[in-house]
Amino acid sequence: MSERLRFWLALAGVPLWLAYPFALWFGPLAARQVHCAGREFTGAFDECFNDYLPIAEMAAFPLTLLLLYPFLRFAFALYVPMNRPEGWRWRLAGSSGGADCFPSLQLLTGVAMLWAILHVAALPxxxxxxxxxxxxxxxxxxxxxxxxASWPLADGREP
Incomplete structure (x- = not known):
């Protein structure tokens, strides 16, 4: 992967991150509409008719903004080249990149992939x-x- 492609891929995580509160808010609403389509209220509360207030989901908006900088550090550390070029481009990656943080950064990435799979599994x-x-x-x-991009190869070459 070229350095330019890595940089743009790291930046591509920002809109995904900033869209998370909207996906968290509207995704379950869309799933509920599919699940409860055509049902009418019978006087009893059930999974389609309840008095649930999305208090926790409202916290996602400010938390997303508060955690933007740590996410940027994660994204740039994940995509930084092993032989990091000097300059401003990779300063958010910190002093070490993805290959230097093996296996902790890769395990965190795997957990994030499971998190996304769980969200997908909840959608009809x-x-x-x-x-x-x-x-x-x-x-x-x-x-x-x-x-x-962050997986280290045995011979030290870039993936």
Whole structure:
């Protein structure tokens, strides 16, 4: 992978990260609409009719902004080349890159991939949930590319 491609892939994580609160808020609503389509309220509360207030989901908006810098550090460390060129481009990666942090950064990436898979598993296959399927698949692709870019090879070459 070229350095320029790595840099742009690291930056591509930013819109994915900033879109997370919207996916967290609207994804389950779309899944609920698919699951509860055509049902009418019978007077009893169930999974389709309840008095649930999304308090925790509201915290996702400020938390996403608060955790933007640590996410940027993660994204740039994941994609930084082993032989880091000097300059401003990779300063967010810190002093060590993905290959230097083996296996902790790769394990964290694997956990993030499981997190995305769990979100996808909660979505039904329907037209109204297609944007969320695309969003979570984009996360999986981004994380898999980062895992590949940060995996150290035995002979010390770049992946």
């Amino acid at each position: 296959l329907a037209g109204s949930t297609a944007p969320f399927w695309i969003y979570w698949m984009a996360w999986l692709v981004w994380l898999a590319l980062g895992l590949r």
